[in-house]
Amino acid sequence: xxxxFVVPARLKTTSFVLVGIGLLTLLIGIFALGGExxxxxxxxxxxxxxxFFLMVVLASTFFICVTTLAHGGWQMAFRRxxxxxxxxxxxxxxxxxxxxxFLIFGNKxxxxxxxxxxxxxxxEFKSPFLNAGFISxxxxxxxxxxxxxxxxxxxxxxxxxxxxLDHESRKALIWxxxxxxxxxxxxxxxxxxxxxxxxxxxxxxxxxxxxxxxWYTFASTWVSGLSxxxxxxxxxxSKGYLEMVNEEHLHDLGKFMFAFSVFWTYLWFSxxxxxxxxxxxxxxxxxxxxxxxxxxxxxxxxxxxxxICPLLILMKRNSKRNYTLVAFMGGLIIFGHWLDFFQMVMxxxxxxxxxxxxELGLGLGFVGLIIYLTxxxxxxxxxxxxxxxxxxxxxxxxx
Amino acid sequence: xxxxxxxxxxxxxxxxLFPAVKKVRQAGYKIHDVYTPFPIHGLDHxxxxxxxxxxxxxxxxxxxxxxxxxxxxxxxFTTDWPMNIGGKPHFPLPAFIPITFELTVLFSAVGMxxxxxxxxxxxxxxxxxxxxxxxTDDLFxxxxxxxDKTSAEEVKGFLSSVGAKEINEQTAEAGWWLGRFDKEDxxxxx
Numbered sequence: 001x002x003x004x005f006v007v008p009a010r011l012k013t014t015s016f017v018l019v020g021i022g023l024l025t026l027l028i029g030i031f032a033l034g035g036e037x038x039x040x041x042x043x044x045x046x047x048x049x050x051x052f053f054l055m056v057v058l059a060s061t062f063f064i065c066v067t068t069l070a071h072g073g074w075q076m077a078f079r080r081x082x083x084x085x086x087x088x089x090x091x092x093x094x095x096x097x098x099x100x101x102f103l104i105f106g107n108k109x110x111x112x113x114x115x116x117x118x119x120x121x122x123x124e125f126k127s128p129f130l131n132a133g134f135i136s137x138x139x140x141x142x143x144x145x146x147x148x149x150x151x152x153x154x155x156x157x158x159x160x161x162x163x164x165l166d167h168e169s170r171k172a173l174i175w176x177x178x179x180x181x182x183x184x185x186x187x188x189x190x191x192x193x194x195x196x197x198x199x200x201x202x203x204x205x206x207x208x209x210x211x212x213x214x215w216y217t218f219a220s221t222w223v224s225g226l227s228x229x230x231x232x233x234x235x236x237x238s239k240g241y242l243e244m245v246n247e248e249h250l251h252d253l254g255k256f257m258f259a260f261s262v263f264w265t266y267l268w269f270s271x272x273x274x275x276x277x278x279x280x281x282x283x284x285x286x287x288x289x290x291x292x293x294x295x296x297x298x299x300x301x302x303x304x305x306x307x308i309c310p311l312l313i314l315m316k317r318n319s320k321r322n323y324t325l326v327a328f329m330g331g332l333i334i335f336g337h338w339l340d341f342f343q344m345v346m347x348x349x350x351x352x353x354x355x356x357x358x359e360l361g362l363g364l365g366f367v368g369l370i371i372y373l374t375x376x377x378x379x380x381x382x383x384x385x386x387x388x389x390x391x392x393x394x395x396x397x398x399x
Numbered sequence: 400x401x402x403x404x405x406x407x408x409x410x411x412x413x414x415x416l417f418p419a420v421k422k423v424r425q426a427g428y429k430i431h432d433v434y435t436p437f438p439i440h441g442l443d444h445x446x447x448x449x450x451x452x453x454x455x456x457x458x459x460x461x462x463x464x465x466x467x468x469x470x471x472x473x474x475x476f477t478t479d480w481p482m483n484i485g486g487k488p489h490f491p492l493p494a495f496i497p498i499t500f501e502l503t504v505l506f507s508a509v510g511m512x513x514x515x516x517x518x519x520x521x522x523x524x525x526x527x528x529x530x531x532x533x534x535t536d537d538l539f540x541x542x543x544x545x546x547d548k549t550s551a552e553e554v555k556g557f558l559s560s561v562g563a564k565e566i567n568e569q570t571a572e573a574g575w576w577l578g579r580f581d582k583e584d585x586x587x588x589x
Contacts, residue, residue, distance in 0.1 A: 269493075269496060272493065273493045273494075273496065273497075276493050277485075277493070277494065279485070279486075315458070317450075317454070398440045398441065
């Protein structure tokens with residue numbers, strides 16, 4: 001059985017080329033974006049891409065967490081894949097930390113106007129929460145907890161491979177996993193499920209707020225994270241690894257992608273409809289540039305890619321069991337939610353819709369980085385957690 | 400429906416049932432149905448049943464619900480009885496979405512339950528022949544339909560060779576009927 005992943009030279013080259021494109025775009029961005037909206041666009045693109053891709057890879061940790069807490073067995077055949085993706089979290093955390101450091105302490109690009117609340121009654125009122133010290137402390141704590149817990153979960157999984165196979169130590173393994181995953185679930189709920197999207201993204205529109213925002217961001221990144229897991233699983237499968245993974249596992253991943261696309265739409269609509277119905281100027285201001293302004297095409301393209309396409313294409317059973325189609329939808333969904341983040345960040349910062357060469361280039365750079373780091377991590381350990389008690393359940397999995 | 404002749408074999412083990420189903424199909428006998436006390440994964444494939452089209456029916460019911468909701472509300476609020484509600488347009492799509500969603504779910508759910516009942520031949524007061532009283536308890540019961548060319552003795556012999564524990568021959572109504580078990584079905588008549 002091919003259980004030890006060797007990074008193919010072609011994958012390595014691809015990831016280096018993608019990272020190269022990202023770095024080149026960054027370099028061009030430094031020189032080319034010097035115009036009227038230049039520095040703002042430069043930093044807004046970095047903010048959009050770094051937060052989006054960090055949250056997407058963090059979804060892998062959350063995937064491990066929820067499946068462990070639910071005592072799920074079906075994912076054991078490919079659980080090393082989300083583990084490997086999740087090990088990208090510490091690296092991307094550092095990037096986000098650097099970007100936010102420049103934005104908050106360097107006041108680059110004037111993205112967070114709550115940094116200067118003087119004379120603005122709303123911002124002065126919110127300043128106990130929206131101030132540089134509090135926000136940066138929250139950010140550092142959040143990123144540290146995410147990274148530490150991710151590494152802990154990965155180390156625990158790797159320790160299994162050298163474990164004794166008796167009944168007691170297996171029971172202890174399940175219990176230990178439950179405790180640490182429970183801890184991560186609480187941290188994730190309090191950060192990704194509420195505060196983190198507020199302080200990083202919602203505070204761009206500091207006057208405006210929405211109670212749906214964090215859930216909406218979570219749904220967006222969670223469905224992208226699931227798509228990313230599916231993409232890596234399909235890639236490994238196409239290279240002849242992960243022999244125990246078959247259409248049954250792919251079907252369940254496809255169901256996840258389908259279901260959470262619909263979940264995302266539910267939150268997208270709930271946020272929109274309540275604001276539309278109440279029709280209060282301080283709330284509708286958020287949708288002014290998005291629905292009736294320059295970003296109208298992006299806003300509706302977002303809905304088509306992230307709702308209509310998954311709904312119609314992934315609805316059929318056979319399409320969820322088709323490797324090519326799930327891979328295509330995985331790529332489409334990740335791009336769609338990247339676009340979602342684009343329309344969350346850009347209308348309030350850059351204010352005009354340009355062709356997003358800069359943002360796309362950076363995005364490709366992040367994709368390359370994720371591919372490279374994940375491949376490195378996959379090669380570090382066997383692809384099957386052979387000592388886990390639930391492995392058999394995954395091998396005989398049947399939907 | 401029609402009254403037909405069956406040879407009924409009961410199995411007490413799932414592990415015996417699967418190969419038996421396979422062998423019976425290979426031998427070319429027509430399996431009327433297999434009754435099990437609990438759902439068994441993969442039995443439908445072993446029996447060679449085609450994929451259900453229930454979900455296609457569900458999709459059609461769903462879009463019927465969507466169309467009904469949108470067209471009815473649209474007609475009411477633009478043509479039949481236009482009202483000004485909070486200054487919103489007469490066809491306020493976002494406000495219609497929750498109701499459209501509910502009607503989609505309602506139509507597809509009710510429609511699929513009805514279709515399922517029809518396909519499985521189940522309804523209130525409607526009866527189906529029970530081949531073995533323990534088929535809902537602890538036995539896996541396979542009913543083989545006899546044609547003009549198959550003899551009962553041959554099928555019985557074959558069933559016992561593939562591991563059936565209890566084998567008998569029954570003449571029974573193959574479909575559903577409206578009536579009473581105690582008067583019309585021989586299993587309970589005695």
